[in-house]
Amino acid sequence: MNDRPRRSRVVYAIIAIAVVGLGLATRHQGDRLPAPIATYAPDALWALLVFVLLGALLPWRSTLWVAGVALTFAFLIELSQLYQAPWIDALRDTRLGGLILGFGFLWSDLVCYTFGVGVGALAEVTAHRRAPAVTAPLRRQDSPAGNSHHPERGPRSQVFFE
Secondary structure (H helix, E strand, C coil): CCCCCCCCHHHHHHHHHHHHHHHHHHHHCHHHCCHHHHHHHHHHHHHHHHHHHHHHHCCCCCHHHHHHHHHHHHHHHHHHCCCCCHHHHHHHCCHHHHHHHCCCCCHHHHHHHHHHHHHHHHHHHHHHHHCCCCCCCCCCECCCCCCEEECCCEECCCCCCC
16 A cells, blocks of 8 residues: 555645635734734644655655654754854745745744644545545556556557556
């Protein structure tokens, strides 16, 4: 059995766009949300986005690998916030730099990142287990040498599966 999910880059791109939209909405409409959601959801969604983007870029990697790399990346970004130098602070002062790099180290962000990546990994594993199994059709062997014949494709046809 293949334990690696088959990720569609198109589907993951759509999910990434939705996560970005939710993340920006929680950042900019936080005053309309309950305080815990406004405080912690943006960081969890940021880590979820890292998981989704890695899954899209490396669709052949296992869920565990993608989750581990996403969580490591998120933790390293958070730890980088302990480093305050003029050049990196200038990057953080830009809109994109602030969204990616953040501003100050918080232990609670590590919990949010773990939650966000965990939600992504759990959703992927759940979707993978619920997806119907794809099996290769049996091919008739015409000779011991392995020549196969398919009525529609002709002799010695090759069938490739994902």
